[in-house]
Amino acid sequence: MFVESGCETAIAPGGAAGLAAAKQGDFDLVILDMSLPEMSGLDVLNGIKEHKPDLPVVMVIACGSARIAIEAMRLGVCDFVTEPFEPNDLQMLAERAFQSAAKPHTPYPVNASLRDMEKIHIERVLESHDWKQSAVAKILGIDRKTLRNKIREFKLDKHVVAGNS
Numbered sequence: 001m002f003v004e005s006g007c008e009t010a011i012a013p014g015g016a017a018g019l020a021a022a023k024q025g026d027f028d029l030v031i032l033d034m035s036l037p038e039m040s041g042l043d044v045l046n047g048i049k050e051h052k053p054d055l056p057v058v059m060v061i062a063c064g065s066a067r068i069a070i071e072a073m074r075l076g077v078c079d080f081v082t083e084p085f086e087p088n089d090l091q092m093l094a095e096r097a098f099q100s101a102a103k104p105h106t107p108y109p110v111n112a113s114l115r116d117m118e119k120i121h122i123e124r125v126l127e128s129h130d131w132k133q134s135a136v137a138k139i140l141g142i143d144r145k146t147l148r149n150k151i152r153e154f155k156l157d158k159h160v161v162a163g164n165s
Contacts, residue, residue, distance in 0.1 A: 002094070015039035019047045022055065029097050031090065032077075033060045034068060042071055049076045056097040058090070061141075070117045082141030089138070096128060119154040122147075131158050 002009050010025065012018030015036035022030055022044075030048060034041035045057055056078040061068055069080055078100060079093045112120070122140065129135045137147040150156075 002091075005091075013037075015041070015044045019044045022048045023051045027055060029094055030055060030057045031060065031094070032057050034062070034072075042068065042075065045072060045075045045077060056100070058093050058097055060085070066118065067114070069121070070114055073117055073121055079139075081139065093139075100128075118150075119156075122150055122154065123156055126151075126156065126158075 010021055010027070012021050015038045018030075018032070018036070019039075021027075032041050032044055032048075036044065041059060041061075045059065048055060048057060053076065057076070058079045058081060059069075059072050059077045060081050060083060061072075062083050072080070078097050081089055081093055109116070109120075122136075125136050125139055126133075129139070133144050133147055137144045140147065142150075
């Protein structure tokens, strides 16, 4: 998909090889699977961010991996895609990562609770997708009803969130 768009790509056979390539290469984006041979995707993410903190990373995670997603946010992942996903989803996230790389990004608070991290993440995804709940629910790996419940639970308001950015 990326090759057809004119992008140069590289594929690593496992976590250690991917980390080595990211450290040595000149990449604009890393798409990182959480499930890797040799080491976890979180370990690879941590290694990438230690050496190249500004390199955008999109992480591929399984549905229902909220704790892993929260830890990845703390380590500096720029976005997620949940399996299964469509190629267009990945392309959209890559384009958004390129756009946001040019903007300063406020890191997730290190000592935030799981609930606060979830609220911040949902807020950011809603804002970056113009509050299109179908798209946001798909990216978060939840159904629209659950997303609506989270919006109510966290008292998220489109106008208040947009005004804080």
